[in-house]
Amino acid sequence: MPILPDERHAAILDRLLRDGRVLAADLAAEFDTSEDTIRRDLRDLAAAGRCRRVYGGALPPAPDIGPVSRRNGVARDAKRALGHAAAALVAPGWTVLIDSGSTNLRIAEALPADRDVTVVTNAPAVAAALAGRPRCTLVVLGGRVHPTVGAAFGPRTLRDLDGIWADLAFIGACGLAAGPGLTVFDPEEAEFKRRLLVVSARAAVAVTAEKLGTAAPFVVGPAAALHHIVVEAGTPDAALDGLAGPRSRVHRADAA
């Protein structure tokens, strides 16, 4: 059964998205082809901007798509302000779902330590940030942690989510635009986030400026389904056109 070059290209991108990196030797073994062909594929993909060529293999094109920990350094102050504005949406005694993403990690850190709150999360970084807080009941959703996303969202995670009800869910976003709505880079991740919307009374998303107006391949849902949209202080009104539905409220983070 021969494998079409286009199929191979798609498979390579798929693996790149899944694992966060690919090795030329591995790909050659997997597709039973020579490393030369793989090199040519990677060269073409890199020329098209779909990946970044490195010695021995390839990496995702933008470091933004890489592991979440690598993103923690950039735009930290803006995300901290976003985190405080979003954390203010949480009332005492609530149960809060916190999804993955560096912005959501800032929300978790910004949660007041003196208020009783139950946090449910699928992101180890969020869990580690909240572990040890005495007034915080912390529940972790299990499953395989996706290496590039830094969170679990497979079938085991969905099973763990069963029987949980939250007052508010903070959804992570890779892109937020008027047309496609809230989008991410992984289909399973999108499915998990859709499930979050189902098991919570309200949904909120906090996005930095560079994600507004952009879209990733997989749609979670329309922005109008969100109850709260938290954006940076200087966001122009034009960037929010068509985002908020009748039930949505837009919050601007205080300037840093």
Added chain:
Amino acid sequence: MPILPDERHAAILDRLLRDGRVLAADLAAEFDTSEDTIRRDLRDLAAAGRCRRVYGGALPPAPDIGPVSRRNGVARDAKRALGHAAAALVAPGWTVLIDSGSTNLRIAEALPADRDVTVVTNAPAVAAALAGRPRCTLVVLGGRVHPTVGAAFGPRTLRDLDGIWADLAFIGACGLAAGPGLTVFDPEEAEFKRRLLVVSARAAVAVTAEKLGTAAPFVVGPAAALHHIVVEAGTPDAALDGLAGPRSRVHRADAA
């Protein structure tokens, strides 16, 4: 199957961002490479302005943190050595269960980043330390996180553990003595650790000197049931009397 050089660079910057400093010797051990290579990496990163080179390691480019003091905290060095000695027990391709505890966190950090390994853990701190490693398949066990222990071990966690088999389990200990064996402070935690013993081919425990000869209220099992006991370099033989069973091996961490 080496790690990609670019990945190593990114990982070094990641650690630098997280810890505020990196030591050449640590990085060489973690990536299982020579210190020369690490020095070359640090030189290149410093040339690119991504870090600031200092004697023995590197610091973030911004002079926000004081100079590196190599001789701070002998206990930190001891635990790091303990972690490296324990991590050396892991063979490539293995599935490893890592329990909670600060020593086990050191083991996780000391796992070589260039080897394929599957890690299953109930501790958010361990998961956060390993999240983003491309060669590491990370599985989180869900459940409510005990605030003082910093890990999950309730019924949900036991359910998540169902259907998992590991080649090696690193069990955390609050006390390790000849009579009661391995002991902890919480009955449910003890039950969880007993379950770890059942679902893994081998069990290992790494303990610092102050835990040897002490006991906590709840017994996990006899020390003889452990296949590997990792202790600090200077531990006297007398402190190990009656601990090791016929199948047990005692490892001494290299002196720092």
Added chain:
DNA sequence: CCTGATGCTGCCCGATCGTGCATGTTTCAG
């Protein structure tokens, strides 16, 4: 059916890169 063009593939070869080791030099601590 035949033929030539095109694209994809595998192989070969010189060039480049990354790495570890050996050597000599510099820096730090006591």
Added chain:
DNA sequence: CTGAAACATGCACGATCGGGCAGCATCAGG
């Protein structure tokens, strides 16, 4: 001052890369 650790440099070896070339399949046009 002295010894140990860290460092820079040069070199050798292996892995990877890019380009060129030939074989094979597909396909359009005669």
